[in-house]
Amino acid sequence: MDALPINSLLPELRQALASVNRIILQAPTGAGKSTALPLALLDWPEINGRILMLEPRRVAARSIAAYLARCRQQPLGQTVGYRVRGETHVSRNTKLEIITEGILTRMIQQDPTLDGVAMVIFDEIHERHLTTDLGLALALEVQTSVRDDLKILAMSATLQGVPLAQLLPDACTLTSEGRSFPITIGYRAVSGHQQERSALPAWLSHMGKTIVAMFNGTDVPELNDVQRLGSMLAFLPGRAEILKLQEYLTARLPDDIQLYLMYGDLPAALQDAAIAPPMAGKRKLVLSTNVAESSLTIEGITMVVDSGYRRQASFNPRTGVTRLGLKRISQASAQQRAGRAGRVAAGFCMRLWSQEEQGRLAAADDPEILTGELLPMVFEAANWGVKSLAQLPLLTPANEANEAVAWELLQALELVDAQHKLTEHGRAAYQFGATSPRLAHMVVKASALVADNADKQLLGLACLLAALLEARSRGSGCDVLDQLPQLLRGPEVKQAKQWLRRCQLAEEPASYLKAVNYHDVALLLALAFPDRIAKARGAAGFVLANGTGVTLERDAALASADWLVVADFQEQEGRSSGRVYLATMLPAALLDNELAFLCQWQDEAGWDDSKGRFLAERQRRLGKLILKREPLPQLDNALKCKALLALIRQRSLSLLNMDDRVRQLQFRLRLAQSTDPTQFPEMSDTALLTSLEQWLAPYLDDVSQLKQLATLDIYSLLLNCLSWQARQQLDEWLPTHWPMATGTRAPIRYDESGRALLSVRLQEALGMSDSPRLLQGKLVITMELLSPAHRPLALTADLASFWQGPYTEVKKEMRGRYPKHLWPDDPANTLPTKYTKKRTEAKPS
Template identity: 40%
Template sequence: MHIGPDAGRLPIDSLLPELRATLAERNSAVLVAAPGAGKTTRVPLALLHEPWLAGRRILMLEPRRLAARAAARFMAASLGEQAGGTVGYRVRMDTKVGPSTRIEVITEGVLTRMLQQDPSLDGVGLVIFDEFHERHLNGDLGLALCLQTQSVFREELRLLVMSATLEAEPVARLLGGAPLLVSEGRAYPVETYYAPKPISGRLEDAVVRCTIEAMRSHDGNALVFLPGIGEIRRAEHLLLAARAGSGGLGADIMILPLYGALTAEAQDRAVSASAGGERKIVLATSIAESSVTVRGVRIVVDGGQSRVPRFSPRTGMARLETVPVSAASADQRRGRAGREAPGVCYRLWTEGEHRQLKPQSDPELLGADLAPLALELAIWGINDPSELAWLTQPPAAAYAQALVLLRELNALDAESRPTAHGQAMAELGMHPRLAHMVLEAKPLGLGALACELAALLGDRDPLRSTRSIDMRLRLDALHGRAAGDAADPAAIKRLAAEAREWMRAAGIASSAAASRADDACGLLLALAYPDRIAQRRGDGRFLLRGGRGAAVQELQPLSTAAYLAAAELEDSGTDSRILLAAPISLEAVERYFADQIQDEKEVRWDRQAEAVRSRRRLRLGALILKESQLADPDPALVAEALLGGIAEQGLELLPWSKQARQLRDRMNLMHAHNPEWPDVSDEALIASLPEWLGPYVGGMRSRNDLTRLSMAAIMESLLSWQERQRLEEEVPTHLTVPSGSRIPLDYGDPTAPVLAVRLQELFGLRETPRIAGGKLPVTIHMLSPAHRPVQVTQDLASFWQHAYFDVKKDLKGRYPKHYWPDNPLEAPATNRAKPRPSN
């Protein structure tokens, strides 16, 4: 086999015979090869003519478009061909394959589409998962689907998982105990330097200082790792300033960014050797960790951070989070300096911090928005992810949230089966939100505008320097109308090309005019993000449809919009921060979301007003779009709300008279001695309000209306005629004492009813009165002539015998004109100062 430009032996070459023999006998294998071993470009070519392949194609998955194109071009050059001949590639927005293509290097999403179109992968003999250690979501999904294809349709289909730093045993087990092959890489020594102390201040400032010093101290090109585009742009600015001034950089040093959103040409320029031999500094995200060799690199400066997606099931939103790299990623980055010659690596963290790094990066599947995965599984015919074999199971909460969103987008029906609309969404290859937006926009004549928004939303914000959250400004930039915030022309060109590609995929004429119509932009965003329709609450604060708060951080025109559709939110604190949005009118919300708007007639108790309030509301989730007074509410609902208010606030809302309270207390006493009697405790009455009070509250709406109730009559109605008679007999309202007075009983404590009576009226009464059929003695509160308590007893006989004489002595001193006999049991009772003389 002709290898082409790099025909020298590579470490993987010695392992190729064993790999051929393994795949001749087994349908799966795992290959672990250190960076620089040559697995990406050697293995597919080495297996191309194996008998078991029988002329079928090899698919090799690369996690990044840059790596896919580079690998295909290198292998094609090895055969003396251009990409698109024996070796081709398929990536989003760029395909080079032909009728003679036998090796297709594809990105992971392309494999998913191929599997959905043909689950048996007819014509494919081998699927290679390269750089699987990066654990991208689509890679995990592709492997799970391929394993089922192998199990159900094609036992002879070969699967080969290749990685540089993967813990291989779990993958081998997942593949049914697949053989594990290991190849050592060819790496030159790399001297590693750690920061003497933790970095303070902005990361890019420290990175630039280190890079300048490294370029002055060492030969070769520098590969500098930063977490994202913002840091890359700031570092680029600082380096350009250093090169133009006296900052220690030579004027001939090239400074090139490298990240996924760049055009293919810009990416190729960053990774290829300099045509004139100039030195260069490549400022890269984690895209340069593996697969891609940046030519001439002898220096690596590693900022030690990466940006990863994190999805919150609590809010239903994803955000990018900056995290420390794993130890495995740090080793991958370090290895970039030793691919072609000895090199150096500067790590901007201490050795102590290095020991705290996680061994491996978390799989993307654990922190990503799972809506695309859930849609693909539904179309595959899977209701429960556990039906497939996964290296890591999708998180249940995030998956459930994804199903909710897909049903909201009409991609799934109530049983989570894919709808025709969902099938069409998946075929577009966009995120489900954006696909739904484009498909819904077509019949509205807004398809071209939707495709432009899809390109903008699927990429980095071209106007990240502006503070305005207005999405319409981004559309203006796309059409060259940006004022004061001119975007990078290369980025705009790339986004425009992507928009045209989406138009082609969606069957929309590229000549269709894309209007910036104010309400159209907001409407389309609302179609893509129906859960992020937001209603103004004041002071730049909004309420999202799902009930969560959101805010515009700085005062700007959209701060006062009545309604917004938010395309990008930062999930932080109590209120999310709105980063991108457009206004939408209430009329548009009512028209295009009519099937989701609830017409509520609410009849409820208003605790503050202590009255029933009747309202009609048009509600979209947590948003109350319109509210008005309900003129003629259902009387049954009014009564229910009134009773609910009484249950909520307590029985004290009712007009209890003294008579009613006494009756209720007497009934409680009877119930305490006989459970068959009605229970009129607070708990029992509240629990049965509709039964005993409901018939009396017709037409009433407020506490004031309740004053018309006769609670004594209502309580009495709970008793039969016989029970009323027995109540009067056993638990009387009054007792007649020896003086002839009828004294009321206090039943506030049903276990100890009280008779409060002046002492002089009890003369001659030898025993304590008893009620409830003689079961319960009353508690006598003896009063002075001035009605002040002087003694409490339930044993009157004992009182006369012992305590009376002390009480008499005290009372006689205070009330000398009153009658205080020496023998109270023989003395006449009186309700006067002295008894009347007998005739």
């Protein structure tokens, strides 16, 4: 421990803590920032209170805490302890707590002063989980508002892609040397001729063969014997690939190799075994997701094999579901993974892609706040009292579309009101403590339903469903009723018991399964997932209330149901419908009784092409699902207008008179916006379709036939959207004509590329020393010089260069064709004219 590089930085860190409360520390893998640094802080009298050190993963938090406790020669929970979801080892004597990021958020929400906490350390902050960004934002809010003595230390092996300096401009930045040995990098991409008949994808089969070859010392000349006789860490994107590769390798590895797995929901005992030193005379192979990319040190690793892939969660705000896609890792991630091979000796990393592709990898991974679902984060923000994530000091602004969907769903679940303020129901749901606001809402609603009933069956079932849906791994089959009994045999039963106790239910979980039925399960799941109630659409599967199509396996019993509630589904790349993983049959009678509040009657109208007129009807709807229709005898203007706007959005602006004047106005406004975006509104086709209610709807009262849309003066309607000042400014900056010295008003045409084109006969441009400029001199006009017959002769944005060069050839050719017109030798210093030479000479000077 004393030899770790971080020790040389400790005096500087201690001095910095005496004068500043925000510190950024960059220390490469192996420097000791997660071990030697917190141990030293325990003995500094300047740290008067508890230290919270955040780790992005549970396995790292448990491992680091256990190691530091051993260094102190104490049991866990004395000076050093840890808190992760569902597991706590701390006591009143604990001074250093290793916690996961979500734990910090809850601690701050429960005690906004962080009483008794002297310092918060964010380890591996570069991983940029949602909980990382939120935890840091809340800690900064606490420090700014009530705890200016709270010390915040942000640490990472790499700050690439982490804008800490921008968020914390007044922070002290320290840099430590790392302790790592040289690492040799090899590249071995899968090639086309390696394809063979296999149940594995080509890259995974290639990875298996490479691992076997490296252990056997064959066909890998870059690997030396010392490295080959060590242990290996192999990085894969997810649990499914790990299990497939485990099956492939089991009968192919040398006898002295012990195979271990490492992924997030692996039982703690198996994770500990993967981290522990290999048995005497044995070597280890650890197949891991990126949980082993940082923080964790696995004993004896001298070789790394990197698939180059990761699982990235990408939230689709339209469907409200997160897709897990296979993505290439970033250069920063590749560097982190390779570094795992150089912790104890000179190591070797085999990258299963080409060196050329390495240069094309993204510099850093996108933070989760840009790609992930923001519902839990927004719920935390509402409980904190902010109306928008933009009000928090975040490292990166949130994805606006994803945030909007999150607020909308919270409001639909009655967890927040229209002003994004937490409701009484929302406060009760937050106190329940589920990671998903949907599930917390379901349990609190169930509690209200059984409040006046001695039978607590529904509430107990809600607790079991919440535990099942929060479980990372589930049994086979997609029917929730089949999955529930398996819950009792898995680790999730512990969570179920905790929630039953929290709801003051003393019975064992099994007692709530005795009378389980589709009615109760569907009712509860519909409360949590109203947007995922699904209606059958024949052989094509089902349509969710949010409009998304989903399918089940053809032999699934639920495939023949008329209605479902879908609790879990995934979008599939290359397919228009998602695949259902967990659902229950919904008795249709629920929609007329207990779930009737989810349905609304609304009037709708649409254009019937075959009849050439508008038709209107009343519809009973559940989201986008139509449950019942009734014809409406009359169509009022508001309904007709709504139908027209919907039709225009469906068929695009081609129904309107988008003539050349309109297009020229759009091009001019786009250029004007680049200089003054506040004064000039966006009028692209997309923007116009979005804002039809504002600029078009007021003029549709007299429209009863589609052909009348084409008679509307769209140019004037759009021009009227501009203020008088903006119109004057537009004409000054980007006029439609240019006054020539001859008196001609030469037209200027603008195009989609942002070019301004002035067409004029060459003789009228004589005497102009250079091309005119528009937009306060920022835009050079492209001159289209015409012949006396108005045919194009030249196109130039540099008139001075044209006169000095290409004009000579134009003059030679045109003098013979148009001898009556002026073709001077010195065009830049010749008076312009719009007449023939004879008429020009006859004009009085």
